[in-house]
Amino acid sequence: MPETTDFLYPFIEGDETDSGTLLEDLARSAEGKWAQSSALREATLTRCQAQLQATAAAMAERFRAGGRLFTFGNGGSATDAEAVAHLYTQPPSGRPLAARSLAEDQAVMTALGNDVGFDLVFSRQLIAHGRAHDIAMGFSTSGNSENLMRAFAEARKQGMLTVGLSGYDGGRMAAEGTPVELCLVASSDSVHRIQESQAALNHALWAGVQEALTSPG
């Protein structure tokens, strides 16, 4: 693949031998990206503050009524779903809450993917498990994943609360007519920076749920 920036690197053809300059560049790059991530985090938490409050209150209401949290996502977002389920069930402080990632059981995932198609891997599980008081929380960086949209639609059909975390401009998850009732968006065009800010949103939301559950009423 031709690189248009080759001229910046006189040794690009392979005879570069001193790694000192590269290590300095890498460290500077890491610092810059770190600062970008911090700035996006701050902007996202600030912009989403009212939404976080509303979402935490709605989730707390479901938990109070005996609801459970089901999380889902694809790839790195599947690991975020796993992390959130872990945080709710095994919190560093506060009250443990029922939560489970739908992407974690490989027998179920492969059975559904093989037999009914990958678009249905999460929605079919919600058909089996979902109840009206439960919460469906999906993670995507594009906001466009078909299997998430199908799961949200199924969740709404059952009366579940639907919460989405998205990136870029929110995608289908934040568009008109979406089945996602509460969609938190980390507005960036970098998948990595989006996921980093979504982690902050997840933690803020969890803290908000815990707080809402300790306050009266």
Add this chain to the structure above:
Amino acid sequence: MATGAYGAGCSRLIDVRYIYRERISGATSGSEPGAGCHTGAVGDVAQQTGEVEGVAQDLARASLALARRFSAGATMWCASPTWPFHAHHVAVEFVHPVIVGKRALPAVTVPPAADMVATLRASVVPGDIVVVLADADDPRVVDAMRRGPAWGVETVWIGAGARRPEPGAANHVIWLGTERPLEASELFVRIYHLLWELTHVCFEHPGLLKPEPECGSTGDVGSVCVTCSDEGRPAEVVSVDGDEAVVRTPDGQEQIDVSLIDPPAPGDLVLIHAGFAITASAPMVG
């Protein structure tokens, strides 16, 4: 404490404005109204300090090492006994890049329910990479990492907390000072994203990815490197038969004499020299 981590009567959920004022001014909790909102977990989310200094240098060095190992054919083994989702995230980053056109690299998660040392022992080959996310005192991780030199793998240990791994516990230690678990968890995501991003920058510098010069390849006839002369080499005992043992080293299996040390058991780490086990101590990364 009856009110748990969340201050009683705190009316604000997560007052981000307050939090950032606090961070910028460096004011301590309790010096402003509403400070009760910033204890425990809520404060954990809010008061992110996220120091990058030091971490950036460590990330740079680790990324270059990873790029060199991958270029030479390494597989990367990812493990996090306490936070399996972090290990899964690291592996999926490298196997399925978010940027179209970047190389898919062989990265694998050690199944969280598996015996980490047994799985790695059976799986790794010399030249591979082992990346762990764990506290400094996780005994499973400590035991796996100390075997790195005998297995011939490059080790990267990512973690957080006041307590760091012992010096030399891994080739690369990328450590955050924070004691707040949620802040650490957030920053781990940043760290492994950057590890991936910087590793791929290194691939644009093929001249720097050539293997380190091997012993004897310098053409300096007559000189003998320390690795081949006086110093013991790390090895892991495979089997023992009286005074004889088979050990595993980065160069393969070797038959050695163990009569100079207390009888070792399979899995023990020893230092070997000139066909003898000379000490049963656990070698650290040099």
